[in-house]
Amino acid sequence: EDQVTQSPEALRLQEGESSSLNCSYTVSGLRGLFWYRQDPGKGPEFLFTLYSAGEEKEKERLKATLTKKESFLHITAPKPEDSATYLCAVQARGTYKYIFGTGTRLKVLA
Amino acid sequence: NAGVTQTPKFRVLKTGQSMTLLCAQDMNHEYMYWYRQDPGMGLRLIHYSVGEGTTAKGEVPDGYNVSRLKKQNFLLGLESAAPSQTSVYFCASGERTNTGELFFGEGSRLTVL
Numbered sequence: 001e002d003q004v005t006q007s008p009e010a011l012r013l014q015e016g017e018s019s020s021l022n023c024s025y026t027v028s029g030l031r032g033l034f035w036y037r038q039d040p041g042k043g044p045e046f047l048f049t050l051y052s053a054g055e056e057k058e059k060e061r062l063k064a065t066l067t068k069k070e071s072f073l074h075i076t077a078p079k080p081e082d083s084a085t086y087l088c089a090v091q092a093r094g095t096y097k098y099i100f101g102t103g104t105r106l107k108v109l110a
Numbered sequence: 111n112a113g114v115t116q117t118p119k120f121r122v123l124k125t126g127q128s129m130t131l132l133c134a135q136d137m138n139h140e141y142m143y144w145y146r147q148d149p150g151m152g153l154r155l156i157h158y159s160v161g162e163g164t165t166a167k168g169e170v171p172d173g174y175n176v177s178r179l180k181k182q183n184f185l186l187g188l189e190s191a192a193p194s195q196t197s198v199y200f201c202a203s204g205e206r207t208n209t210g211e212l213f214f215g216e217g218s219r220l221t222v223l
Contacts, residue, residue, distance in 0.1 A: 032209075032210045034210040034211075034212075036212075041216075041217070042216060042217070043114075043200050043202070043214030043215050043216055043217055044153070044200070044202075044212075044214050045214070046210075046211040046212065046213075049209055049210035049211065087152070087153065089153075089210075091210065096141060096158060096160050096166075097155055097158065097168060098143070098155070098210075098212065099155070099169075100145075100152050100153035100154075101152055102150060102151065102152035103152060
């Protein structure tokens with residue numbers, strides 16, 4: 001069964017304190033791994049797609065990387081506006097379904 | 111450009127009542143999805159559709175029905191609501207090219223008493 005596990009559940013950082021969020025996955029043939037950001041009371045917003053091990057994507061202070069079993073979302077010098085829940089999802093080859101993890105709640109303190 | 115619009119945004123039901131959630135997208139997307147989000151459970155897929163007139167079951171389909179009569183609309187029905195269906199429901203849509211970018215609505219918060 002396809003599965004996504006995210007850690008930690010919650011993370012508090014001081015402004016400027018870099019860290020990483022983890023997404024471990026089990027899938028029968030990965031088509032893609034996806035990162036989303038969700039603000040309170042809002043729907044998730046797409047950040048990145050990663051297709052193969054070794055691939056990296058960057059956007060402002062965020063950098064996503066992928067290995068054969070996990071993905072990391074690195075946050076460099078975060079700001080309070082980066083506070084949100086970050087969701088990871090996978091899609092297996094040959095399916096249309098996206099399976100989401102439970103997310104990491106990030107709080108960045110000024 | 112509205113994107114994905116969900117109605118209603120809030121609803122309170124009594125056990126046994128029925129209702130329909132409407133999702134409308136104006137991006138001409140082929141794929142549409144209904145998820146529910148509960149504390150500690152993340153987003154769980156209820157039903158999805160890969161085109162007009164087609165639907166398929168997701169991870170947690172029991173107690174729900176869906177229809178996709180028009181490409182732009184995806185309806186989620188609860189025939190006999192139960193307290194376990196209290197949740198926030200999200201609709202999402204995506205393109206056939208399927209880059210993984212799903213566009214989500216703002217959510218519909220449903221409470222079943």
